[in-house]
Amino acid sequence: MVLAIRNMVCDRCKRVVREELEKLGLTVSRVELGEATIDVLPTTITLGDVRQLLQTNGFDLIDDKKQSLVEHIKLLLINEIQYLKAERLPIENYSTFLERKLGYEYAYLSGLFSASEGQTLEKYTIALKIEKVKEWLRYNELTLSEISWRLGYSSVQHLSNQFRQLMSQTPSQFRKAAQVERRNLDAL
DSSP states (O other): OEEEEETOOSHHHHHHHHHHHHHTTOOEEEEETTEEEESOOOTTOOHHHHHHHHHHTTOEEOOSHHHHHHHHHHHHHHHHHTSOOOOSOTTOOHHHHHHHHHOSOHHHHHHHHHHHHSSOHHHHHHHHHHHHHHHHHHHTOSOHHHHHHHTTOSOHHHHHHHHHHHHSSOHHHHHHHTOOOOOOGGGO
16 A cells, blocks of 8 residues: 655655654555555554654645645655756756656646645745755855756856845855755745
């Protein structure tokens, strides 16, 4: 049985979900971002029990297919932008990438995402990129040109404009101030 789980965004999330499900007495065969596979749900444990356990740890069960698709969109973008998985082909933009990976037209995915999350897919993607920029600026390991290139921006100016719109300061100002204003990915 596959459980679709909301708010799993990192390896630590996978570990916590596995540990908590096993504490509940479930046999967990696989945990990936956004889902866990259990052998069978014992009659003594209900999905309500599982939901309550997950909710106490900041996660939740996803019951419908549309919400599951929205979570899949988020996980694909997080993997691509935050963890630099490079599943997106060099010639693909994010809309084409999502269409290829999910098998739906971008217009449908975008509408579904906006209705569910209260923001557009484009704004979500930009927010993920800016969080990655903040991480790299904070650690001062890369130049702005390198950051721009790694995240697929057309120019440093484009990156700077988006950063300024979201953060009300330039990347250089952010770096100099050494701010630690990073947000949890599940809060974007």
